[in-house]
Amino acid sequence: MKEIVKDIRRWQKQDKKIAIARVIDLDGSGPRLPGAAMAVTEEGEVAGSVSGGCVEGAVVLEALEVIKNNERHIVSFGYSDEEAFSVGLTCGGTVHLFIEPLDW
């Protein structure tokens, strides 16, 4: 969280809508522990990370939906070996994220 506060403050000054995604739980192996956080603006700007780059792209899309609908929810990404372009952790674990608008 600490490493993304500065970017968030800058975006807030520009009146941008922001969503925060946080790792809340892991099943099996995962690169980032609970608490890893990422912030996304309505324009798709990003600060921080929630994995080793495996799911960030998908998290941005989810975060944009969260901003648009002003709703918060848990999103999970598991292992993906079937399709080369589907989203998941390559290390075989499942990561659970809570994505919410920064309205607090």
Place this chain on the structure above:
Amino acid sequence: MNGKTQKDISIFDRVEELLNEEESFALVTVVKGPPAGEKMIVFPDQKSGVDFEGSLGNNELDRVVSRDARGELAAGRSGVRNYGESGEAREETVQVFVESFIQPPQLLIVGAVDFTAALVKIGKVLGYRVIVCDAREIFATTQRFPLADEVIVEWPNKLIEKVGKTFGPRDAVCVLTHDAKFDVPAVVSALATDVGYIGVMGSRKTHEDRINRLREVGIDKEEMTRLRSPIGLDIGSRTPEETAISIVAEIIALRTGRSSTSLSETQGPIHD
């Protein structure tokens, strides 16, 4: 008294404030069940009369969750927990995420030498609160170690005797003086604390000499096993920066209990 929130300041403002002050606290967020998104900030102990700020929307839930969050915070853990609507155990209507923010671990570097500057840098990268201590005023200056959180001119053993009770398993003491006059008393006082890592720099010969001196002042074999001496992992470091990497790698490996061999040479999961 519980649940008092400061006026005109958002939870996010408060989180930023507490992070900047390097306070220990837990940010609790309801992630499932009514009312998702509600938050509270829980302190390790009473802070100006309050146990927590904010509310999850139910007094009983607040009471139970703040108690549990305090336990998670003490262990430095972050994770999810399930409750009933009024904090009942063994129910799963409400899921909360407890995110623990704990004070950064401390890295005390004894000796203001060339290697110190590199270790300060790497220590800051890893999020340590870095303190440099040396009795020699001309070496222990903030100009030489601008990134250090504190540069203290003091006999290292005196400083450790003073602040050593704040040291715990996550903290580290690195003695880089390789001068028996400083490092023997520093090591003796570090051994009297609960610090997780004590590393002492020096050649094999210096190490042998130091072990003898420590034995003379009454340090027994078991205490000696706590010392990482000579300091660092054997990765062939030569420069101060490479040496700093070998030292922090050893600190990490000691904390995690891992083998410090190349992953290509080992089997099994990479993350525990």
